[in-house]
Amino acid sequence: xxxxxxxxxxxxxxxxxxxxxxxxxxxxxxxxxxxxxxxxxxxxxxxxxxxxxxxxxxxxxxxxxxxx
Numbered sequence: 160x161x162x163x164x165x166x167x168x169x170x171x172x173x174x175x176x177x178x179x180x181x182x183x184x185x186x187x188x189x190x191x192x193x194x195x196x197x198x199x200x201x202x203x204x205x206x207x208x209x210x211x212x213x214x215x216x217x218x219x220x221x222x223x224x225x226x227x
Contacts, residue, residue, distance in 0.1 A: 162214040163191075165221065167207040170195070184209045187223060188216025 180193040189212040
């Protein structure tokens with residue numbers, strides 16, 4: 160599954176919603192899950208995780224959005 164999982168950094172959870180993540184990254188392929196990362200106390204870590212149904216979609220997202 161790791162080849163289908165992306166870690167997205169520098170996301171401001173006060174401005175960007177999970178729906179925004181799904182809309183943007185969904186352009187690259189079907190998403191199983193998109194969520195903001197939190198620690199054991201529920202504090203936001205500044206990152207999000209996106210899991211695609213296919214590895215090829217994750218590869219496309221990396222090509223399209225890496226360093227964007």
